[in-house]
Amino acid sequence: MNEQISTIFVCSDSVGETAEAVVRATVRQFDTENVNIRRWGHIKSEEEIRKIMEEAARIGSFVVYTLVLPELREMIRQEAVRLKVFAVDVMGPVMEAFIHTFNFSPKQKPGLLHQMDREYFKRVEAVEFTVKCDDGQDPASWKQADLVLLGVSRTSKTPLSIFLAHKGYKVANYPIVPEVKPPKALTELKECRFIGLTMRPESLVNIRTERLKAMGLPYGVTYASLERVVEELEQAQSLFRQLGCMVIDVTEQAIEETAGTIMEALAFQSK
Numbered sequence: 001m002n003e004q005i006s007t008i009f010v011c012s013d014s015v016g017e018t019a020e021a022v023v024r025a026t027v028r029q030f031d032t033e034n035v036n037i038r039r040w041g042h043i044k045s046e047e048e049i050r051k052i053m054e055e056a057a058r059i060g061s062f063v064v065y066t067l068v069l070p071e072l073r074e075m076i077r078q079e080a081v082r083l084k085v086f087a088v089d090v091m092g093p094v095m096e097a098f099i100h101t102f103n104f105s106p107k108q109k110p111g112l113l114h115q116m117d118r119e120y121f122k123r124v125e126a127v128e129f130t131v132k133c134d135d136g137q138d139p140a141s142w143k144q145a146d147l148v149l150l151g152v153s154r155t156s157k158t159p160l161s162i163f164l165a166h167k168g169y170k171v172a173n174y175p176i177v178p179e180v181k182p183p184k185a186l187t188e189l190k191e192c193r194f195i196g197l198t199m200r201p202e203s204l205v206n207i208r209t210e211r212l213k214a215m216g217l218p219y220g221v222t223y224a225s226l227e228r229v230v231e232e233l234e235q236a237q238s239l240f241r242q243l244g245c246m247v248i249d250v251t252e253q254a255i256e257e258t259a260g261t262i263m264e265a266l267a268f269q270s271k
Contacts, residue, residue, distance in 0.1 A: 006032070009056045010039040011049070011065040011076070019066045019090050043067070046075045053079035053087075062086040068095075122168050130165035133172035134158055139185035142172045147262070148189065149173040150239065151197030152232040153223075154207045156250055156258070160197070163259050169266075178235045187243070193269070195262055196245035198236060201229045203251045 008027075010019045016039045027035050038061075040052055049072060056063050063085060067073045073092055080087035098104060132138050133145065135158065142148060146169045149157045157173040164171050174186060199207075208224040222228045240247050246265060250258050 005034045005036055007036045007038060007059055007061045009052060009061050009063040010037055011043055011052060011063055011067070012039075012041050013043045013067050013069060013072060014041065016041040016066065019064045022090055023064050043072065046072070049075045050079060053083055053085055056085050057083040062088070064088045064090060066091040119168065123166060126165040126168050126170045127162070129170040130161050130172070133170075134161060136174045136183075138172075139183050142185055142189060143191070145170050145172040145189075145192045147171045147193050147195055147266075148186070149195045149197060150176055150236070150243070150245065151199075151250075152176050152204070152229075152236050154204060154211060155197040155199050156255060157197060159255050160250075160258055163255050164262065167259070167263065176232065176236045176239060178232055182239060193266065194240075194243045194245040196236065196240035196243075196247040197250050197258075198233060198240075198247055199249065200251045201226060201233060204229050204233070 008023050010016050010023055012019055020037060020039055023037055027037075040048070043049060043052075053063065053076065055061075063076070063080070065073075065076055065087065067076060067089075068091070073089060076087055077089075079085070129141070129144065133141055147164065149161055149171060150173070151157050153175055157175065161171040161173045174182070176182075205224055205226050208229070209219055212219055212221065212224055237247075239245075246262075248258055248261055
C-alpha cells in the first residue's frame with residue numbers, strides 16, 4: 001500500500017522562499033518522500049488568506065507562513081482557529097523579539113529579502129561568472145574568482161559552485177583528471193581561495209555507477225572502478241597540497257553543509 005501524500009501549504013506576501021526552505025529542511029528530518037509543498041506568494045488580501053485556509057482545512061494540510069503585514073498575520077491566525085488548521089508563523093516571533101529587545105519598528109514592507117539593491121546585483125553577477133567558469137571553462141577569467149573549487153568527477157563541484165554564487169561568491173571550478181595537466185592559469189592564481197573536494201572511494205564508485213546507469217552505459221567501464229577512483233583521488237590530493245587547498249570531504253554531505261563550512265572559513269579569514 002502506498003503511503004498517503006501529505007500536503008503542506010506555504011504562504012507569503014513576498015516570494016515565499018524563506019518559508020519553503022524551512023519546510024524542506026523540516027521534511028528532511030522525517031523518513032518520508034510523500035510530501036507535497038504548495039506555495040502561494042504575493043498574498044495581498046484577507047480574502048486570499050480565507051480561501052487558502054479553507055482549502056488547507058478541506059484537504060487536511062497545515063500552513064507555514066511569512067507575512068510581514070500585521071493585519072494579514074492576524075487574519076491567518078483567526079482563520080487557523082476558526083478552521084482548526086495548524087499554522088506556523090516563521091517570521092512573526094523573530095520580528096516581535098526584535099521589536100521588544102531593541103525598540104525598533106519594522107518597515108512592514110514585503111519582499112525586502114529580494115529587493116534589487118547592490119547585493120542583489122552582486123549575486124546576479126556572481127551567478128553569471130560561475131556559469132561561465134564552470135567545469136574548467138574560461139581560464140582567463142579565473143583571476144576574478146573569489147573561490148576555485150577543485151575535485152575529481154562527481155564530487156558536486158558544479159551544484160556547490162552555483163549555491164555559493166547565489167550567496168554572492170564568484171566561483172570557478174576545475175575537474176581533476178590524471179591524464180590532463182592542470183592549466184598554467186590555475187597555478188598562477190594568487191588572490192583567490194582554493195577549495196579541494198574529496199570523497200571516500202567506495203562512495204564515489206557508487207555515485208559513478210549510478211551515473212552510468214542513468215546514462216544507459218555499461219557498469220564495467222574504468223570510470224567507475226575502485227582502482228581508477230583511488231588513482232584520481234590520490235592525484236587530486238597531490239594537486240591540493242601543491243596549491244595549498246582547504247580540503248573538504250563531501251562524502252554523504254549536503255551541498256548546504258559544504259557551503260556553510262566554506263563560508264565560515266572565509267568569514268574567519270576576513271577577520
